[in-house]
Amino acid sequence: MLLNSDQIAQHNEARLAKHKQQLAPWTGEVDKTEAIIEKLMAYQVAIPSWALGTGGTRFGRFPGGGEPRSLDEKIDDVGLLHALNRSSGAISLHIPWDIPADAAATRERAAALGLTFDAVNSNTFQDQADQPESYKFGSLQHVDAAVRQQAIDHNIEVIRHGVELGSKSLTVWLSDGSCFPGQLNFRQAFQRTYESLQAIYAALPPDWKVFVEYKAFEPNFYSMTVGDWGSSLLYAQKLGPQAYTLVDLGHHLPNANIEQIVSLLLMEGKLGGFHFNDSKYGDDDLTVGSIRPYQLFLIFNELVEGMDARGMNHASDLGWMIDASHNVKDPLEDLLQSVEAIQIAYAQALLIDQARLADARNANDVVTAQEILQDAFRTDVRPLVAEARLRAGGALAPLALFREQAIRQQLIGQRGAKAIATGL
Ligand SMILES: [Mn+2]
DSSP, X not given: OOOOHHHHHHHHHHHHHHHHHHHGGGTTSHHHXXXXXXXXXXXXXXXXXXXXXXXXXXXXXXXXXXXXXXXXXXXXXXXXXXXXXXXOOEEEOBTTTTXXXXXXXXXXXXXXXXXXXXXXXXXXXXXXXXXXXXXXXXXXXXXXXXXXXXXXXXXXXXXXXXXXXXXXXXXXXXXXXXXXXXXXXXXXXXHHHHHHHHHHHHTSOXXXXXXXXXXXXXXXXXXXXXXXXXHHHHHHHHHOTTEEEEEETTSSOTTXXXXXXXXXXXXXXXEEEEEEOBOSXXXXXXXXXXXXXXXXXXXXXXXXXXXXXXXXXXXXXXXXXXXXXXXXXXXXXXXXXXXXXXXXXXXXXXXXXXXXXXXXXXXXXXXXXXXXXXXXXXXXXXXXXXXXXXXXXXXXXXXXXXXHTTHHHHHHHHHOTTOOOSOO
């Protein structure tokens, strides 16, 4: 065990006086403060198995050492994150990178660390060594029925693995599309994709959801067959009540109003969940909140208001997942930063006085409406987030504790300096 509860307790003890001081201004508004802390404690973010190793770009990859070499070690890493922040209580797996050799044992290992399995992800965007058909020209959209069937079978196999692990949802992200005008008949590509998705949908257990993830461009650069929230919603509506749209923050054209998309999908009961990340230009997969924290806050404003309007449970009614991975940071430190950024945006959104905001809107008082939002955004809620962690048994300062305990050095000692994560 790289980190035990005594070490966390010692770390917290040393920081407690300062934390209490920072929390003091909040204790005057007990009801509001307690409500936010409780919601933060219930809220868990799923960690993607592919973010635990150093990412890369098409130009290169610079592994950092001590990366998880197996599914078990990936689960251990998420367990470590969860021990530090008590908010990373789920893991999202990618098949075939993370096929469990013994599902019951994998499930047990995760449960011992307080982890559950969030959505399982299929992969038809690259060819595996042993597969007969190639996805070079698409998978579910392919003109050849044999390729489509192979991709359908793969998705059904992913569901089967997910069932064994206790997962309740499948995320389908397709790289299908075209790189040049004339390459594809859009209508027929849509229709073939829809029929393939129907076959996958038919294999879903009754208590499962399927998330249809969209992406504007890359790896196809002329058209993507699930290219925007409109086409994803179309598939989800046609498929039926178990199908939902998944919003990946990096999968839009520049300057898209993501918060408006979120609001409308929620209104239609078709928002399934999120892939959190941040970006400056395209699908940059940067640390959540590192580039556009205000956008993240505005998205959470729509989420809180929209979920409350539908009587939804913030913690459990949507899939909350990170999808980020890059080249220059320690992946575990990066994930601690991402989870904290999500919690901060969530807590700030919970601060918004929605009744006052509605009054300002109804009075066409644009200035007050903006003030209400920015008051919340400019409030330092970090003491609340830290208090939620403390009460849940986590560390007051997870990143600091990660470094104090030299956890990366310990991982390198166990796994080696040249250990490279399986998967991407
Ligand atoms: Mn994604």
